[in-house]
Amino acid sequence: MTVLVLADHADGAVSQPTRSAIAAAVRLGDVHVLVAGGDVAAAAAAVARLPGVAKVLTADAPAYAHALAEPLAALLVALAPGYTHLLGASSAIGKNVMPRVAALLDVQPISDVSAVVDADTFVRPIYAGNALATVRSADATKVMTIRAASFDPVAVEGGSAAIEAAAVVADPGLSTFVGAEIAKSERPELTAARIVISGGRAMGSAENFHLLDKVADMLGAAVGASRAAVDAGYAPNDHQVGQTGKIVAPELYIAIGISGAIQHLAGMKDSKVIVAINKDEEAPIFQVADYGLVGDLFKLVPELEAELART
Amino acid sequence: MKLLVPVKRVVDYNVKVRVKSDGSGVETANVKMSMNPFDEIAVEEAVRLKEKGIATEIIAVSIGPAACAEQIRTALAMGADRGILVEQDGVVEPLTVAKLLKAIIAKESPGLVIMGKQAIDDDMNATGQMLAALMGWSQGTFASKLTIEGDRATVIREIDGGLETVSLSLPAIITADLRLNEPRYASLPNIMKARKKPIETLKPADLGVDPTPRLTVLKVEEPPKRQAGRKVASVAELVDKLRNEAKVI
Numbered sequence: 001m002t003v004l005v006l007a008d009h010a011d012g013a014v015s016q017p018t019r020s021a022i023a024a025a026v027r028l029g030d031v032h033v034l035v036a037g038g039d040v041a042a043a044a045a046a047v048a049r050l051p052g053v054a055k056v057l058t059a060d061a062p063a064y065a066h067a068l069a070e071p072l073a074a075l076l077v078a079l080a081p082g083y084t085h086l087l088g089a090s091s092a093i094g095k096n097v098m099p100r101v102a103a104l105l106d107v108q109p110i111s112d113v114s115a116v117v118d119a120d121t122f123v124r125p126i127y128a129g130n131a132l133a134t135v136r137s138a139d140a141t142k143v144m145t146i147r148a149a150s151f152d153p154v155a156v157e158g159g160s161a162a163i164e165a166a167a168v169v170a171d172p173g174l175s176t177f178v179g180a181e182i183a184k185s186e187r188p189e190l191t192a193a194r195i196v197i198s199g200g201r202a203m204g205s206a207e208n209f210h211l212l213d214k215v216a217d218m219l220g221a222a223v224g225a226s227r228a229a230v231d232a233g234y235a236p237n238d239h240q241v242g243q244t245g246k247i248v249a250p251e252l253y254i255a256i257g258i259s260g261a262i263q264h265l266a267g268m269k270d271s272k273v274i275v276a277i278n279k280d281e282e283a284p285i286f287q288v289a290d291y292g293l294v295g296d297l298f299k300l301v302p303e304l305e306a307e308l309a310r311t
Numbered sequence: 312m313k314l315l316v317p318v319k320r321v322v323d324y325n326v327k328v329r330v331k332s333d334g335s336g337v338e339t340a341n342v343k344m345s346m347n348p349f350d351e352i353a354v355e356e357a358v359r360l361k362e363k364g365i366a367t368e369i370i371a372v373s374i375g376p377a378a379c380a381e382q383i384r385t386a387l388a389m390g391a392d393r394g395i396l397v398e399q400d401g402v403v404e405p406l407t408v409a410k411l412l413k414a415i416i417a418k419e420s421p422g423l424v425i426m427g428k429q430a431i432d433d434d435m436n437a438t439g440q441m442l443a444a445l446m447g448w449s450q451g452t453f454a455s456k457l458t459i460e461g462d463r464a465t466v467i468r469e470i471d472g473g474l475e476t477v478s479l480s481l482p483a484i485i486t487a488d489l490r491l492n493e494p495r496y497a498s499l500p501n502i503m504k505a506r507k508k509p510i511e512t513l514k515p516a517d518l519g520v521d522p523t524p525r526l527t528v529l530k531v532e533e534p535p536k537r538q539a540g541r542k543v544a545s546v547a548e549l550v551d552k553l554r555n556e557a558k559v560i
C-alpha cells in the first residue's frame with residue numbers, strides 16, 4: 001500500500017499538522033508526500049528530511065501558489081491511481097481540498113480521523129467530539145483528513161527521501177487568489193503550541209484581551225479565544241478554539257473567562273493539563289479542568305503574571 | 312439569479328447528546344431538532360442577496376426524513392420562496408447529498424449555491440466542496456464575506472493564519488462560516504406566510520441517485536471521560552502545582 005499526503009507548507013517549512021498526517025500515513029503503508037506551490041524547492045527539501053517519507057513529489061506552478069482547491073484537487077486526482085490512500089491535514093487547506101478530491105473520485109471522504117484501526121477502518125469524532133465513530137470504508141481509494149491533535153507529529157529530521165517532479169495538470173481556472181491578511185506573530189502557532197492560553201467573552205474588550213499577551217510570552221504560549229470573544233471582535237477569527245474553530249491538544253491549556261460550552265470543549269478537552277480561571281464556581285469549564293481558580297480574571301491574570309515573573 | 316440553499320435537520324446545538332448503550336449511534340428520539348446553525352447563516356445570506364435585488368428566487372432543499380419539512384418551513388419563514396424535500400430515512404452521507412443536490416441543480420439551474428460549512432452532527436465539513444467538484448464549479452468555502460458583481464463572486468475566507476480573498480467565476484458553491492452574518496429570527500407574520508409556500512417532495516430514485524452509504528459505522532462510543540480536578544486557592548498555589556505537580560511550566 002502506498003499513501004499520498006498533501007503537504008501544507010509556507011516559507012520553505014512544512015506545517016506541524018502535516019507532520020501529524022505523515023505520522024498517520026506511516027501506519028498505512030509507504031508514504032509519498034506531494035509538495036505543490038509556486039516555489040517549492042525549500043519545502044520539498046524539508047519534507048525529504050522527515051522520517052518515514054519514502055518519496056517527495058513536487059508540483060511547481062503558479063496555479064498552486066495559493067493552494068486553491070480547484071487546481072490542487074485536479075492534480076491529486078491525476079496522481080490518485082498510484083495510491084490506496086490520499087491524506088491531508090485537517091487544516092484550512094486540507095479541509096478545502098480533500099473533499100473535492102473525494103467527490104471527483106466518487107469516494108466518501110473520512111474527515112478528521114483521530115485513530116487508524118486498519119487500512120479500511122478509522123475513528124473520527126462526531127457531535128463536537130461527544131461521540132467517537134468507528135467507520136469502515138468500502139471505497140477503493142480512501143480520502144481522509146487527519147486530526148493533528150490526535151497524532152504525534154513525525155520528527156523534523158531523520159529521513160532522506162528522493163525528490164521527483166510530478167506532471168503538472170491544467171488549471172481549471174475557476175477561481176483566482178486576490179489577497180490574504182495573515183497576522184505575523186512571534187508566538188507559536190495555535191495548533192503547534194505546547195501551551196495555549198485562551199480568553200473568553202469575559203475579557204470584555206480587544207484592549208483587555210492583550211492582558212493575556214504578557215503571560216503568553218512568559219510561557220511561550222499561543223493565544224486562543226472562545227467564539228464569543230471572536231464574535232465580539234476581541235480576538236481575530238483564526239484564534240477561535242472549538243468544534244468549528246481550531247482543535248488543540250497542548251501540554252497545558254489555560255482558559256480565562258470561558259464558560260466551557262460543548263463547542264469550546266470540543267476544541268481543547270484532549271489537552272494534557274487544563275487550567276480554568278472563572279468567577280463562577282459552577283462554570284462547566286471546571287468539570288474538565290485539572291486546576292480551577294475561582295475569581296475575577298482582572299485581578300488574577302496580573303497576579304499570575306507577577307507570580308511567573310517572581311521565580 | 313436563482314439561489315439554492317441546502318438546509319440540514321440536526322440535533323439542536325444546545326442538546327448534550329448521549330451515545331446509545333448498544334453503540335449503534337447517538338440518541339435522537341425525543342431530542343430537540345433544529346436547522347444546522349451554519350445553514351441558518353446560509354439562508355440569511357441568500358435572503359440578503361434577494362433583498363439587494365441580486366437574487367430572484369431562493370429554493371431551500373433538505374434531505375432526510377419527512378420531518379425535515381420543519382427545517383424547510385423555517386427557511387421559508389426567514390425568506391426562502393419554496394422548498395424541496397428529498398425523503399430518505401437513515402444515514403445520508405455527504406457524497407449522496409452532493410449527488411442529490413447535483414440532480415436538483417440540473418432541474419433548477421441556480422446561479423449560486425450557499426450552504427453551511429459543516430453540519431454539527433457528522434462534523435464532516437465536506438458536502439459543499441463535493442458538490443462543487445461534481446458540478447465542476449468553483450468553491451468559496453468558510454466564507455466570512457460574500458460580494459457578487461456581474462459574473463463573479465468575491466469571497467473572504469477564514470483560513471488558518473487569518474483571512475484570504477478569492478474571486479470565483481459563477482456559478483459557484485459558497486459555504487458559510489460563523490462570521491458571514493447574524494441570522495434573523497422569523498417574524499410571526501412571516502411564519503404564517505411560510506405555511507402557504509410550496510414544498511415539493513421527491514425520493515432519491517426520482518433523481519436517479521443510489522443513496523447507499525460507503526461508510527459502515529461499526530460502533531459509536533463515548534470518548535474517555537475527563538475527571539474534574541480540584542480547585543486551588545490562589546495564584547501562588549496554581550503556579551506551584553503547574554511547576555511541581557503537573558510539571559508543565
Ligand SMILES: Cc1cc2nc3c(=O)[nH]c(=O)nc-3n(C[C@H](O)[C@H](O)[C@H](O)COP(=O)(O)OP(=O)(O)OC[C@H]3O[C@@H](n4cnc5c(N)ncnc54)[C@H](O)[C@@H]3O)c2cc1C
Nearest residue numbers: 200201202226227228242243244257259263264279280297
Ligand atoms: C454552530 C456553533 C458553533 C460554535 N463553535 C464554537 C467554537 O468553535 N468555539 C467556541 O468557543 N464556541 C463555539 N460556539 C459558541 C458556544 O456555544 C458558546 O457560546 C461560547 O463558547 C461561549 O463563549 P465564552 O465562554 O467566552 O462566553 P460565555 O459563555 O458568556 O462565558 C463567559 C464566562 O466568563 C465568566 N466571567 C465573567 N466575568 C468574569 C471575570 N471578571 N473574571 C472571570 N470570569 C468571568 C463567566 O462566569 C462565564 O463563565 C459555537 C456555537 C454554535 C451554535
Ligand SMILES: Nc1ncnc2c1ncn2[C@@H]1O[C@H](COP(=O)(O)O)[C@@H](O)[C@H]1O
Nearest residue numbers: 317318374426427429430435436437438
Ligand atoms: N441531509 C442534508 N440536507 C440538506 N443539506 C445538507 C445535508 N447534509 C449536508 N448538507 C449541507 O452541507 C453542509 C455541510 O455538511 P457536512 O459536509 O455534512 O458537514 C451543511 O451545512 C448543509 O448545508
